[in-house]
Amino acid sequence: MQLNLKNPIVFFDLETTGISIATDRIVEISILKVNPDGSRETRDHRVNPGMHIPAQASAIHGIYDKDVKDCPPFKDIARSLAAFMEKCDIGGFNSNKFDIPLLMEEFIRAGVEFEVKKCKFVDVQTIFHKMEKRTLEAAYKFYCNKNLDNAHSAQADTLATYEVLLAQLERYPELQNDIDFLSTFSSHNKSADLAGRxxxxxxxxxxxxxxxxxxxxxxxxxxxxxxxxxxxxxxxxxxxxxxxxxxxxxxxxxxx
Known part of the structure; x- marks a missing residue:
């Protein structure tokens, strides 16, 4: 199956120093851009967060201070990332509540304007929870009949999220292969701010x-x-x- 796209869509995943949108930072970002013709482009970056990565965060994603000490800070890659994502819709797993708001915070801190309000958001986790109510690893096994190796690696989670969405469209005839529909379906509330406050x-x-x-x-x-x-x-x-x-x-x- 191929997504029916009017605009390119970027699926992305973040690994971070923690779960606070306001105070935590990105340590890894992986982006998969899917174009209307079905072609794909990828970007993968380790990022120096400019702060200590707590042990509890490293225990989840396996990234430690030593792994990112020579990596660029987010502000050094922010403009190129924004250009890569420009005029794209956005997909992710729990992205509406966490990844998108945190990424936009990083863009704001870097002084980079990104018109996210013009994007359609497709949160694959919300679709999954409305249909089956489980986790990404379970979703990958359930929909794709494959084990998710390297879970909590941004690259593995990003590709798995894209594959799960395609499988969801195959499984549920009531889901429309249309980003406007999927964006509305995967939203809980119409939010004025990205964090949903x-x-x-x-x-x-x-x-x-x-x-x-x-x-x-x-x-x-x-x-x-x-x-x-x-x-x-x-x-x-x-x-x-x-x-x-x-x-x-x-x-x-x-x-x-």
Missing amino acids: IVFNEKNEEVFNFGKYKGRKVSEVFDTDHGYYGWMMNGDFSQDTKRVITAIKLRKLTGK
């Missing part, structure tokens, strides 16, 4: 998706709890989330 309600209004104000309109909370905006701006939230809440606050102030 702010989502749109049924009236297309931004509301909080966490904490004591979950479900409340962001603009209304900022009107009644004057310290909440400052708390978020000084807190452990991603730069993208901070940009979104700042835009909401400025819109309220200017009336635009």
Whole structure:
């Protein structure tokens, strides 16, 4: 089977120093670009995160400080990666909640603009969980009848994710071989920010998706709890989330 594509799509996977979108860093990235004609291109990079890789992270992906000490920092490869991914839709495994927001944080820190809002996102894990509810290794065995060797290697996980999506399309006739459909199907909420802290309600209004104000309109909370905006701006939230809440606050102030 070949994906029915209007635009190229990039499947990617990250290995990182941890699971915080705001504070952790990339140590390895693998990207598989699939073009509308079915041809493929790949990019694989080890990255010096500029911080110690905790032992618990190394125990998962097998990458230690010594392995990346001579590798380039992300900012040195950011522009070429953005150019490689330009005008592409994006696919991954748990990518909507983790990989995409963290990658965008790295682009922001590197001062590289990437118009991610124009991309369609296809999260293969969400499709899997809606259909079968298991892990990538189990998905690979279930759909492809193969064992996933070198799990938690970015390259192996990236290729496995692409193969699982193709197998899902073969298995489920209700899934359409169309990126717009797959993007909608693999999304849980319509998010205003990449981390999903702010989502749109049924009236297309931004509301909080966490904490004591979950479900409340962001603009209304900022009107009644004057310290909440400052708390978020000084807190452990991603730069993208901070940009979104700042835009909401400025819109309220200017009336635009």
